[in-house]
Amino acid sequence: MSSISTAAAGSPSGTGPSAAPNLGGRSRPGERVIETVLMLSAMLSVVITIGILIALIEPVLHFFGQVPFGEFFATGGRFAVLPLVAGTLMVTVIALLVAIPLGLGAAMYLSEYASRRARKLLKPTVELLAGVPSVVYGFFALTFVTPTLLQGILDLDVNFTNALSAGLVLGVMIIPTIASLAEDAMSAVPQAMRQGSFAMGANRMQTTLRVVFPAALSGIAAAIVLGLSRAVGETMIVALASGAQKNLSADPREGMQLMTGFIAQTAGGENPVGSVEYNALFAVGLLLFVMTLVINIVSIALVRRYRQVY
Template identity: 80%
Template structure:
């Protein structure tokens, strides 16, 4: 009788006469265990910080609503009305997106589809350099150039010293690098085979960019836009300096408006006694701003998962 020779992979299953599958599991190295523990601690620390922020806001908010009814807070007029602040934030954010989305996507498509390797090497760091400019510098730029020179002298608009239009324009310039850089990364990740297939079918470069590459990178582009939106909503110094310091529920961007972050900066300036109702207002507005930002991030995650494509 012939005998069955087994390999060193392990004993054969009982009654089969076949060699067992090799054991591919190996013991983790000490360095890998340390790295895994570090990553786990980092993730848990991020969650703990978020919970800590919410916990720090809850108690002053509870004390605030003991003194101020919800109706007075979510009102259009009054000392504690928050809807004018929400409207001012929305106004400056919409203007910023109108400026940043076309310019940011245009820059991203040029860098990804048209620029040479040498031009891309020079232009992309230059665009990203704008992200490192302090926001207070943007705010003074809006006060000293955009409002008096661009809006009043060149465009001949009747705007005040502070207005939502100037703040929104400069805010849009500030978030252009965020949208452009992340969108360019998403466009560059699209396989070249898709571009080659489109060109082989007779499409020109512009048609390929708009009808093939951009839809394929839509999840990354959407994430870039929503990230820019989140940054615009949470920006403080530009709107605090250029938008105004008075609550104004208006649809005219030429008027001065106060945003949620501008209100928080003003309230936390030291003029309100700690523990007072006016001081606790900033925690209520901050919690509302946190909730709005959280909703924006949830929408971003849903968009990325909805349009994500694997290559």
């Protein structure tokens, strides 16, 4: 015992067998290069965002120099934006009503119920929907969803272009985003939490809903908000399926123009560059940019509020 004590007392601090390794030594040759590249990538994202704002602000100032704010934020009129905002929100809500239950259901199955072989097959299949061009979804809404599903099978009195069809197909398009990210968040929950729930007598469904789902809530919330951002910014589906006329209506069976559809139509070349009509698309684009920014800020706040570290 005395020899052990003497050896322990005589050994310099940090050099004994139980001393923690020194992690603050010299970095490897390539680490500084990698760190610089990552920093430049982050700075480039900020610069691009600032560049987008600069490109939008000048035409917007010219637009509001000719069109009053009251005429822009009005319910009717040539430059009224509220019908566009209302149509965007309506289609987005319909899309989320489709995508959230199906996306989270798919995530729960892939994370908690599917075998390894089934997961390896089904997850790439679900994510494959994200690779389908949005214009294909738009034609699908025009040629199948409206005439066959809504007017035929469901026998609904809907217009050829309508918000309901656009919202349904848009919901299908964002299912892979929600399902994939939510499944990743649920799979990251430690297995010990599931085992503890099973040990208490809970079945698989109770464990999924009361243990895994709350533990992965931050990732699930981020997946939903990211899907929401994707839905708000989608262009081709709504441009083809929802209509090209402003319509401040609460009936999704009617056609209505959305913000992205208005931008696509205005930028089609019929309006001269620098005209009031042309500058209007920048005003709508800036408003859409602000809406998306707010959604992203809410997403970050939710993730930080409910994040759990294991």
